[in-house]
Amino acid sequence: MDSVTANPATEPEAEAAAEAGTHTRGRRRRRGTAWSGGILLSGVSAVLGFRLADSDGPTPVPQLLAFLPWLLLPTATALLLTVLARWRTGMVWGVAALGLLAWYMEPYGNTDAPKGRAVAELRVMTSNVEYDRETAGLLRAVREERPDLLFVEECDHACSATLREELPRAEYPYRASVDAYGPEGSVLLSKVPLKRAPRIPATLGMPAAVADVKGHPVRVQLAHPMPPMPRQVGLWREELGKIREYAAAGEGRSTIIAGDFNATQDHAAFRAILDAGRLRDAARLDGSSRAPSWPTAVPSPLGAQIDHVLATPDFSARDARFLEIGDTDHRTLVVTLTLHRPEKER
Structure with a gap:
């Protein structure tokens, strides 16, 4: 009666291949997540750049500047994505964008009491x-x-x-x-x-x-x-x-x-x-x-x-x-x- 003997190296190789595939898929997911965060941060940063330059810029910048505080939402989302993607540069970028938004949300001008x-x-x-x-x-x-x-x-x-x-x-x-x-x-x-x-x-x-x-x-x-x-x-x-x-x-x-x-x-x-x-x-x-x-x-x-x-x-x-x-x-x-x-x- 014929018999089939399993190659002892087959199971470890299969496990290694599966692990490599999982690692590759995870890396691709993180790359996609990082790209999504980067795109959001690029848009927010473009608007912040005009605010920093004391300029209203061309369309759509003036329209977006009208709602500047609400750029906190895409910025926070982008920061979360960079954390999930383990993208350190993106994390620093996101924190800097949030800091600038918080700074510009402060009221403009002084409130000194009138004299007299x-x-x-x-x-x-x-x-x-x-x-x-x-x-x-x-x-x-x-x-x-x-x-x-x-x-x-x-x-x-x-x-x-x-x-x-x-x-x-x-x-x-x-x-x-x-x-x-x-x-x-x-x-x-x-x-x-x-x-x-x-x-x-x-x-x-x-x-x-x-x-x-x-x-x-x-x-x-x-x-x-x-x-x-x-x-x-x-x-x-x-x-x-x-x-x-x-x-x-x-x-x-x-x-x-x-x-x-x-x-x-x-x-x-x-x-x-x-x-x-x-x-x-x-x-x-x-x-x-x-x-x-x-x-x-x-x-x-x-x-x-x-x-x-x-x-x-x-x-x-x-x-x-x-x-x-x-x-x-x-x-x-x-x-x-x-x-x-x-x-x-x-």
Whole structure:
């Protein structure tokens, strides 16, 4: 009877081959995981590079900069992937990217208290009603908050007429506006006297005035530059530049600029406005520098703060709140500003 004898070397060789195959597959998986982490880190690093260079860059950088804090998610994911892949260089890269993001999430600008005594208080409200879609909600907010200065963006003819009818002239006797259809219309209403001033020429209406606040002149300007759409980044940058020029022209005079800036503190063009006019963001002064104002379609922790009230250092700020007023894609910002003056100026 024939018999078959097993080769004693067969089993160890088979085990070694299986082990080598498992090692190869594991190495391939780690390589794929490392590549995935590297791709994520490359994208985040590209955006961070423009932030580091104080530049808004081309599309899609300005759009991504608007949501800079949320780059923490892909960065943390990338770091986890580099750990799983045992890729040390990637781990260092991921930690550095997280550190830079954390650094840039800090509020921009100083919060030094104004010098001198308080001489006047102004309740300021800015609201983008999105083509008159939520003028009724704005009216409810106005009646509850009773602002002294009201900046309304995307207020078309119907919105403007409604404000005239529903807000008594005895309550808001002063007005500066750009009357137009669609998003081009804007209205500035005031309880304090307004003197007409040249407005910033732009695609969307940006009326301006000089307010008399208990005998102190205060430059007031509504801001509403074009958004950074993919084919309009140059126009967006140009119109923010015009607001920067207005801010710089104040040369230390009391100034308030409020509205829908279509920009966050992570945009170089917006920071240039703050620096040029030595302006401070009122929400930042009150500890709400990252509270989102747009879009309302996403939960409150998400989104970006593109609606601002900016003021010169002679103003302090308190009670800043972002209100949901109804069927508009922006939250309404309301804040109390207090004007301070040194003894010799009172």
